Amino acid sequence: MxxxxxxxTRITDGVATIRCIIRHxxxxxxxxxxxxxxxxxxxxxxxxxxxxxxxxxxQCDWSxxxxxxxxxxxxxxxxxxxxxxxxxxxxxxxxESSKEVKLQ
Amino acid sequence: xxxxxxxxxxxxxxxxxxxxxxLLLRPLxxxxxxxxxxxxxxxxxxxxxxxxxxxxxTASDAIAIGVHDLVENGAVVPVKISSSLPDVDxxxxxxxxxxxxxxxxxxxxxxxxxxxATRIKIQFPSxxxxxxxxxxxxxxxxxxxxxxxxxxx
Numbered sequence: 001m002x003x004x005x006x007x008x009t010r011i012t013d014g015v016a017t018i019r020c021i022i023r024h025x026x027x028x029x030x031x032x033x034x035x036x037x038x039x040x041x042x043x044x045x046x047x048x049x050x051x052x053x054x055x056x057x058x059q060c061d062w063s064x065x066x067x068x069x070x071x072x073x074x075x076x077x078x079x080x081x082x083x084x085x086x087x088x089x090x091x092x093x094x095x096e097s098s099k100e101v102k103l104q
Numbered sequence: 105x106x107x108x109x110x111x112x113x114x115x116x117x118x119x120x121x122x123x124x125x126x127l128l129l130r131p132l133x134x135x136x137x138x139x140x141x142x143x144x145x146x147x148x149x150x151x152x153x154x155x156x157x158x159x160x161x162t163a164s165d166a167i168a169i170g171v172h173d174l175v176e177n178g179a180v181v182p183v184k185i186s187s188s189l190p191d192v193d194x195x196x197x198x199x200x201x202x203x204x205x206x207x208x209x210x211x212x213x214x215x216x217x218x219x220x221a222t223r224i225k226i227q228f229p230s231x232x233x234x235x236x237x238x239x240x241x242x243x244x245x246x247x248x249x250x251x252x253x254x255x256x257x
Contacts, residue, residue, distance in 0.1 A: 015217070028203075028225070030203065046138050047135075047138050049135055052215075055133075055213070056133045056134065056135060056213060057133070057212075057213040057215060057216055058210060058211070058212055058213065058216060058220075059133070059135055059136070059210070059211040060208060060209075060210050060211075060220075061138040061139065061143070061208065061209040061210075061211075062207075062208050063143045063204050063206055063207050063208065064204065065199065065202050065203075065204065065207045065224055065225045065226075066207065066208060066222060066223070066224055066225070067179060067180045067181070067222075067223040067224055067225055067255075068179070068180075070222065070223065071182075071221070071222055071223045072220070072221070072222050073184075073219075073220070073221040073222070074210075074212075074216060074217075074219060074220050074221075075216065075217040075219055076213065076215045076216045076217065077215050077217070078215050
């Protein structure tokens, strides 16, 4: 299932600010479906990696307690306009997705 | 002929040399496995033992936790961690009273600023703790967060 990753970037004096939102239910497994009365199985992103070119700049290991449709922001130096940023994640069910954008 | 030779050189020995050089120059950050026992731990002490291997942690006021003191909706709590400590290579977020206290563990490349922002779920009013590794040593700061409606159900 393809899931949305929205990435916003900004560069100030070589420092890139990356903000992203990923569409993902981030189910804890504790929630009970109000219609069926059954627990909703856990479904959450376990790992998310951010690359600048082919260099890993940030690895995020997450629990089920990161909010639904996760938001992440971070900053790194040594960036130039036009550089490629790639964000890739994998969840506990083995689903994965990634997205590339150009820094601007 | 010359051009063909050049291309061959690039594709062969050139590429090997480049990748070798690249490895030498690159700051060392590679994808590592997620620490599953730490994330499954149901007690703060246990989670910390799993992820920090019993290393001592010093309280520090050089770590800032940006979170509201009073949160209406525990399902979406914006949290911002930053630090003025040098050479920060990991940032971890714990919520003591959550079913699994370890919320997130970030590994930073040396080019990263000591800063992450995200949104987390908090089930009960609880201490939120941020731990950073700076220059190989661990430092922590805690802040109490009052939650009106828990966010794990």
